[in-house]
Amino acid sequence: MNALIFAVLAAAVALAYYGYNYSAQAAVARSEAELMQELTAEKVFAVETKIVDADNALLHGVRIDQLDKLPEQVRTGGEGISSVFVLDDQLRVVPDGAASVDDVDPKRAVANRDWYLAHVITKSLFPKKPDERGHYYGRRPDQPPYLLAFMRKQLGDRTYFVVVERDVNRLAYDLFVRDQVLQSTKLLQVVDDQGEIAFGWPAKQDAYARARFVDTLTDWELRVIAGQPAAEPELHRQHVVDSALIGGAVTVILVGMGFLVLAIRRERHANELKSDFISNVSHELKTPLSIITMFGEMLANGRTKSAEQATEYAEIIFRESVRLDRLIENVLDFAKIERGKGVYEFAESDVGEVVSRAADLAARRLQNAEMTIDLDIAPELPMVKLDANAFTLAVLNLIDNAIKYASSGKKIVVKLEQSDQRVVLSVRDWGPGIEREEQARIFERFYRAKAMRLRPIRGSGIGLALVQHIARAHGGDVSVTSTPGDGATFQLWLPI
Numbered sequence: 001m002n003a004l005i006f007a008v009l010a011a012a013v014a015l016a017y018y019g020y021n022y023s024a025q026a027a028v029a030r031s032e033a034e035l036m037q038e039l040t041a042e043k044v045f046a047v048e049t050k051i052v053d054a055d056n057a058l059l060h061g062v063r064i065d066q067l068d069k070l071p072e073q074v075r076t077g078g079e080g081i082s083s084v085f086v087l088d089d090q091l092r093v094v095p096d097g098a099a100s101v102d103d104v105d106p107k108r109a110v111a112n113r114d115w116y117l118a119h120v121i122t123k124s125l126f127p128k129k130p131d132e133r134g135h136y137y138g139r140r141p142d143q144p145p146y147l148l149a150f151m152r153k154q155l156g157d158r159t160y161f162v163v164v165e166r167d168v169n170r171l172a173y174d175l176f177v178r179d180q181v182l183q184s185t186k187l188l189q190v191v192d193d194q195g196e197i198a199f200g201w202p203a204k205q206d207a208y209a210r211a212r213f214v215d216t217l218t219d220w221e222l223r224v225i226a227g228q229p230a231a232e233p234e235l236h237r238q239h240v241v242d243s244a245l246i247g248g249a250v251t252v253i254l255v256g257m258g259f260l261v262l263a264i265r266r267e268r269h270a271n272e273l274k275s276d277f278i279s280n281v282s283h284e285l286k287t288p289l290s291i292i293t294m295f296g297e298m299l300a301n302g303r304t305k306s307a308e309q310a311t312e313y314a315e316i317i318f319r320e321s322v323r324l325d326r327l328i329e330n331v332l333d334f335a336k337i338e339r340g341k342g343v344y345e346f347a348e349s350d351v352g353e354v355v356s357r358a359a360d361l362a363a364r365r366l367q368n369a370e371m372t373i374d375l376d377i378a379p380e381l382p383m384v385k386l387d388a389n390a391f392t393l394a395v396l397n398l399i400d401n402a403i404k405y406a407s408s409g410k411k412i413v414v415k416l417e418q419s420d421q422r423v424v425l426s427v428r429d430w431g432p433g434i435e436r437e438e439q440a441r442i443f444e445r446f447y448r449a450k451a452m453r454l455r456p457i458r459g460s461g462i463g464l465a466l467v468q469h470i471a472r473a474h475g476g477d478v479s480v481t482s483t484p485g486d487g488a489t490f491q492l493w494l495p496i
Helices: 002-061 067-075 106-119 168-178 232-300 307-338 351-361 363-368 388-405 463-473
Strands: 081-087 093-100 133-139 145-155 158-167 188-191 197-200 207-212 221-225 347-349 372-377 384-386 411-419 422-429 477-482 488-495
Touching (some): 002 133, 002 145, 002 207, 067 081, 081 106, 093 106, 106 158, 232 307, 307 463, 347 351, 351 384, 351 422, 363 372, 388 411, 388 463, 388 488, 463 488
Parallel strands (some): 372 411
Antiparallel strands (some): 145 158, 188 197, 347 384, 422 488
16 A cells, blocks of 8 residues: 555656646747747738838839830839730720830730739739839739739829749749748748748658738738658657556556555445454453343352252353353454464464364354264365364364354254365255355454344354465465355365
8 A cells, every 4th residue: 555655656656746847848849939930920921011012113113204214124023924014094005015025925915914904913903092002913824823002093194014023933932042041941941832841851740830921922820830750650659658657657547546545445335344343352251241140149149949050050150151252262263363473373284173173162052053963074185284272263263154154044054075185174054045145254353144144143244354364374265155045164274
């Protein structure tokens, strides 16, 4: 029990320590995550600011009355630019109002512009206020994604529109690879609107922090991976250690609590049985003492009619004295066993003589109970190393048990024989028998069978416990075979 309590406390301390460390690590990780989220948002803001500033500079710089400068403005318009075109208030391209970078096919530029005018650009797309930037990110079937930046402009009474087209693939390359706007490529990923990695390296880990692009590459996301991935064996080993620690600690606590609850219940039950034991023993002691006192007083006062009656009274006093002595010996021997003290003195003995002597000692009780005993001792049994007094007590307890609880059978058979390397003692009665579920428990200390508790038969509940202890101290054991209504057979065996 002490070891169990220590194990439960150790497991609880281990869980508390692990929980404390985990809470501290979680707090640090939460703080780091919040900081990393802010830094991620700042990086997205820096990327978008670079694109938006380039858009605003170009959009504000294009004037409908200075379209001769448009080709040069396109060449210096910033990362990923493909073309710029100027529209009148009817959304038609004004003369000389289109220009593209040198490496873009003019036919492809015109085709792209016509597709935008047919499928994307409407007056409602532009901001209501002049000189305010708007943007539109999208994809064409089987074409790379595109990014449009546009602005409504006013020159006197004349309204016109400026549209900037950027090639998203070139924009991503120029920003993330060539200009290295984002550093630490092993820690960062840029994922497009379809979940594909546009920049960075694949990683098995979940993102530590993430932030979306809002003013440029709509639905793109910057992800921060939580450092260099650990090796799979190391992660697996750490997982196994954590699971073993937590699982082991929880198991120890649950098992320990279960054992403690069971021990408390058993202790409570033992206390109840002890109370019954004290009550029963008190009655067992009181009865012979009362008889001895009564008949002793009658003899002392000469209240006898004849010498024969005086002899009868003396025999009653003797019988009850023997009964009282046997009960006290049982209690004293049981007390020694409970304290763990050795009470046996072993010597080579004739077990047949020991059993015969025990039967002789029980003869008077058998006669008073009007029962007979058949004693069958096999001849030429080998000598056995035993404590004669203790073994006599065990045999007497088995016979007394049959006299007390099976007197209705009127007969007891005691048989002693050799079986292989054992000497086996059988005590058979024809009493009410013992229920199957109680046959294993009747050898427990203080326990008495339910049928016996319901009958007006007193007992201490330690007789069979003593028999079992004596048998096992001699290297043997005791068992019972019984059918309710057909008596019981107790078998006590000793090794030769």
